[in-house]
Amino acid sequence: MALAEAKADAIISRNTMDHLKEDVPSTLLITADTVVVYEGTIREKPSSKEEAREFIKGYSGGVAAVVGSVVVTNLATGNRKGGWERAEVEEGIMLNVAGGLMLEHPLTLPFVDTVVGSADSVMGLSKALTEKLILEALSS
Secondary structure, eight states, X not given: OHHHHHHHHHHHHHSOOTTOOTTSOOOEEEEEEEEEEETTEEEOSOSSHHHHHHHHHHTTTSEEEEEEXXXXXXXXXXXXXXXXXXXXXXXXXXXXXXXXXXXXXTTTGGGOOEEESOHHHHHTOOHHHHHHHHHHHHHO
């Protein structure tokens, strides 16, 4: 969640919030980050095609966990809420194909045995978590 918070801090520090008027109930800033955890190692975006291929080959026979964090900041009040979700993708043939964690691809989805967690968490942004944090940021 630290990177999602750092993104929010960076955006806020670069922008003045003078345009926020008292009569505006709220303006929300939503930031997020997603990583894959495999065999205890955090995998960010691959730095090259070769590294991407190695990641995909390495998933064979294992379980990849996708951890997504979301931070919602109410710019009018300064209230900030954050959370994270973890989803696991268990191997079918899916993890042996290029783009192995691209769950939404029509050629990939038929080969997924199990998703433990929500599919939108695997794709990068949990709708349920984001909605929960928006409501919390607006109510506090």
